[in-house]
Amino acid sequence: MSDLFDAVVIGAGAAGLAAGARLARAGVKVAVLEAAGRIGGRAFTDTASFGVPWDRGCHWLHSASVNPLRQLADEFGIAYLQRGSRQARDTHLGDRWADEDERNAVWTAIGTAFDAVKHAGDEGRDVAASEVIDRTTPWLRLTRHWLSLMSAADAERLSTRDFAVYADTRENYPVATGYGALVAAVAHKSAPSLAVTLDCPVTRIDWTGAGVVLETPRGTVKARLAILAVPTSVVANARIAFAPALPVDLAEAFAALPLGAAEKVAFQFDRDVFGVAPTSYCDTIDLHDPTRAPINFTLNPFGHAMAIGQLAGENAAGLVAAGSSSMIDFGIEALVDAFGSDLRARVTGTATTAWVTDPLIGGAYSCALPGLAHMRARLSQTLEDKVLFAGEAVSADAYSTAHGAHLTGLAAAERALALLGQAAA
Numbered sequence: 494m495s496d497l498f499d500a501v502v503i504g505a506g507a508a509g510l511a512a513g514a515r516l517a518r519a520g521v522k523v524a525v526l527e528a529a530g531r532i533g534g535r536a537f538t539d540t541a542s543f544g545v546p547w548d549r550g551c552h553w554l555h556s557a558s559v560n561p562l563r564q565l566a567d568e569f570g571i572a573y574l575q576r577g578s579r580q581a582r583d584t585h586l587g588d589r590w591a592d593e594d595e596r597n598a599v600w601t602a603i604g605t606a607f608d609a610v611k612h613a614g615d616e617g618r619d620v621a622a623s624e625v626i627d628r629t630t631p632w633l634r635l636t637r638h639w640l641s642l643m644s645a646a647d648a649e650r651l652s653t654r655d656f657a658v659y660a661d662t663r664e665n666y667p668v669a670t671g672y673g674a675l676v677a678a679v680a681h682k683s684a685p686s687l688a689v690t691l692d693c694p695v696t697r698i699d700w701t702g703a704g705v706v707l708e709t710p711r712g713t714v715k716a717r718l719a720i721l722a723v724p725t726s727v728v729a730n731a732r733i734a735f736a737p738a739l740p741v742d743l744a745e746a747f748a749a750l751p752l753g754a755a756e757k758v759a760f761q762f763d764r765d766v767f768g769v770a771p772t773s774y775c776d777t778i779d780l781h782d783p784t785r786a787p788i789n790f791t792l793n794p795f796g797h798a799m800a801i802g803q804l805a806g807e808n809a810a811g812l813v814a815a816g817s818s819s820m821i822d823f824g825i826e827a828l829v830d831a832f833g834s835d836l837r838a839r840v841t842g843t844a845t846t847a848w849v850t851d852p853l854i855g856g857a858y859s860c861a862l863p864g865l866a867h868m869r870a871r872l873s874q875t876l877e878d879k880v881l882f883a884g885e886a887v888s889a890d891a892y893s894t895a896h897g898a899h900l901t902g903l904a905a906a907e908r909a910l911a912l913l914g915q916a917a918a
């Protein structure tokens with residue numbers, strides 16, 4: 494890696510891969526440096542744990558009709574389920590299933606909370622979501638859970654203004670063979686020659702001179718410019734040093750957009766224990782125990798005898814801190830309440846995520862802290878046109894998503910091509 498590159502992309506998640514592939518297609522001399530031993534970052538389809546694919550990170554093609562990765566899935570013949578209405582799910586109340594009236598009441602409460610947060614943000618109010626949602630609804634724990642799933646943050650740490658600018662078409666389509674696998678396939682098919690150097694963390698970016706000088710354990714890499722496509726937490730936690738230091742307004746922005754917690758706990762069974770259609774959804778809220786947080790599940794995803802539970806916010810972070818077995822217990826207890834204790838004996842495998850403690854990631858997805866939504870736009874600036882930023886947090890209206898990350902990678906690559914004086918290819 495002693496050569497001079499035109500561009501170096503740091504991080505091989507959805508954003509970095511899109512940037513690298515675009516630059517490779519344009520024929521520039523590009524290197525992609527990835528700290529982990531695999532590509533994809535938060536787009537990670539795990540086939541090792543259960544012998545069938547399940548996504549540890551992103552799984553749903555959000556805003557599918559305007560999602561470029563959905564279009565690429567079509568182009569490459571990668572299957573997804575063209576349904577994903579949030580409302581198409583059952584709700585278990587701790588000792589029984591909700592009836593239709595209760596289910597309607599649940600979704601009215603969730604919709605009302607979402608609308609209240611969006612309305613406040615649309616009006617230009619940048620306050621904590623907790624200040625504008627109805628705290629008297631009996632479904633408060635579920636409304637807070639759903640806000641946390643959307644933002645990875647508890648309502649006290651969720652900016653109404655940031656929430657409001659997210660562009661949601663409400664089409665959330667799950668990818669059959671995994672969204673992580675889709676992101677990897679898109680990179681490979683659109684630029685087969687793109688090489689990613691794995692296990693190669695960039696520890697320092699020197700942007701003093703004409704280009705950039707990057708330090709890695711494998712040596713120094715020089716380039717005319719760099720695209721930094723790592724999570725905000727990596728920068729905010731100073732895992733990469735800058736020389737000179739990051740300007741204060743940028744450092745503030747990286748700190749204002751932390752990655753919250755969203756985690757998964759997955760179970761495999763020796764046969765169908767739910768008796769529901771493939772890829773069914775259910776939510777749980779224990780009405781008898783107000784201290785118990787909700788968890789929601791995908792059941793029998795794509796016909797596999799599995800349940801994948803989703804946790805978010807402080808509850809998710811606390812369970813990760815408590816350890817994998819605590820997360821598994823939390824999940825299985827909710828499943829047992831809903832489907833009976835017989836399923837315990839049918840469990841053949843379990844897996845848990847810990848994004849929040851992964852030093853290369855540091856959480857699930859970015860969410861502006863209350864009062865700080867305006868900071869997201871700051872990530873669109875560059876360091877003297879030598880360091881460009883990409884990644885989900887950079888996206889103005891599709892932040893927190895894989896397609897948002899992908900689009901920021903493409904945008905950074907286009908800008909890099911312009912700066913390098915390359916004709917579009």
Ligand SMILES: Cc1cc2nc3c(=O)[nH]c(=O)nc-3n(C[C@H](O)[C@H](O)[C@H](O)COP(=O)(O)OP(=O)(O)OC[C@H]3O[C@@H](n4cnc5c(N)ncnc54)[C@H](O)[C@@H]3O)c2cc1C
Pocket residue numbers: 503504505506507508509526527528529532533534535536549550551552553554555693694695696722723724727732733755756757848853854856857858883884885886892893894895896898
């Ligand atoms: C549990 C969970 C569920 C999700 N569900 C969905 C969903 O259904 N739909 C959706 O659209 N999105 C979802 N997301 C969010 C989505 O996965 C992310 O927004 C997206 O994948 C982020 O891509 P990225 O390229 O910005 O960052 P990342 O994927 O985080 O990639 C950054 C890369 O940088 C690398 N890196 C870090 N430090 C260094 C360094 N010093 N040097 C070199 N490399 C470094 C990391 O290892 C990583 O590979 C989910 C995320 C989680 C955690």
